[in-house]
Amino acid sequence: MSIRNILIHPDPRLKKVTAPVASIDDDLRRLADDMLETMYDAPGIGLAAPQVGVMRRVIVMDCEKDAEATAQPMVLINPEVIWTSEETSVYEEGCLSIPEQYAEVQRPAGVEVSWTDLSGKLQRERFDGLWATCVQHEIDHLDGKLFIDYLGPLKRQMITRKMQKLKREMARG
Ligand code: K1U
Ligand code: ZN
Numbered sequence: 610m611s612i613r614n615i616l617i618h619p620d621p622r623l624k625k626v627t628a629p630v631a632s633i634d635d636d637l638r639r640l641a642d643d644m645l646e647t648m649y650d651a652p653g654i655g656l657a658a659p660q661v662g663v664m665r666r667v668i669v670m671d672c673e674k675d676a677e678a679t680a681q682p683m684v685l686i687n688p689e690v691i692w693t694s695e696e697t698s699v700y701e702e703g704c705l706s707i708p709e710q711y712a713e714v715q716r717p718a719g720v721e722v723s724w725t726d727l728s729g730k731l732q733r734e735r736f737d738g739l740w741a742t743c744v745q746h747e748i749d750h751l752d753g754k755l756f757i758d759y760l761g762p763l764k765r766q767m768i769t770r771k772m773q774k775l776k777r778e779m780a781r782g
Contacts, residue, residue: 610646613661617779618707618772624753627664630686633729637667641684641727644669653705655743657750660706668747672739685724688748691733693717700742702756708775710768714759716745 616623630637640663648656648669658667666687673681698718703711720741723733736744746756757765 610642612650613643613647615647615651615656615660615705616662617776618704618755618757619769620706622659622662622664623706623750623755625659625664626753627659627666627751629666630725633686633725633727637665637686638727640665640667641669645671645682645684648705651705654739655747656705657747659750659753666751668744668751670740670743670747672743674739684727685722685732685744685747686726688722688724688744688751690720690745690748691723692721692735694719698738698742700739702742702746704746704756707755707757707768707772710757710771712756712760712764712768714742714746714756716742720745722748 640658644656644658644661644667647661648671654672655668655670658665668685668688670683671681694717696718697715699713699715701711702714718741719735719737721733721735722744723731726732757768
């Protein structure tokens with residue numbers, strides 16, 4: 610397992626729609642392991658493959674907040690939202706590709722998602738609370754959408770400029 614580099618916005622790869630996974634092989638299993646290790650190391654509660662430069666429909670999540678509780682890592686391949694609640698909730702979201710920037714985003718409070726697991730089995734589950742927010746945020750990444758795309762143009766532009774400055778500073782070392 611290894612920690613992969615997380616792309617920082619703006620990056621054209623974070624704006625692209627990713628391709629479905631066609632087969633579950635050793636490369637995919639390694640990608641899933643690396644994504645989980647990268648997410649826990651960051652630390653974060655989710656990560657999508659394009660954030661590590663892999664343009665495939667894979668996400669990982671673990672929204673168990675209690676540090677004492679057992680970890681609940683999830684790997685979702687080709688996830689699809691198949692139902693959304695009418696009720697919405699607002700959560701102050703962050704993103705590992707937009708470090709230290711947070712904003713309130715309104716989304717459906719509950720969603721039902723189908724996906725293929727690492728053993729190739731089709732799964733279907735309802736998510737609520739932080740899990741629902743996180744799975745929608747991660748599936749958005751697979752469609753080239755960032756949480757700042759839900760904000761007004763001024764706020765989005767302000768965050769983008771901060772990230773451009775951060776990237777210049779990081780490049781200087
Ligand atoms: O996709 C990502 O960039 C990961 C992102 C997921 C997410 C956060 C908040 C709402 C929706 C989706 C993060 O994990 S940002 C870091 C974070 O939220 C966190 C970090 C440590 C402890 C708890 C949360
Ligand atoms: Zn994100």
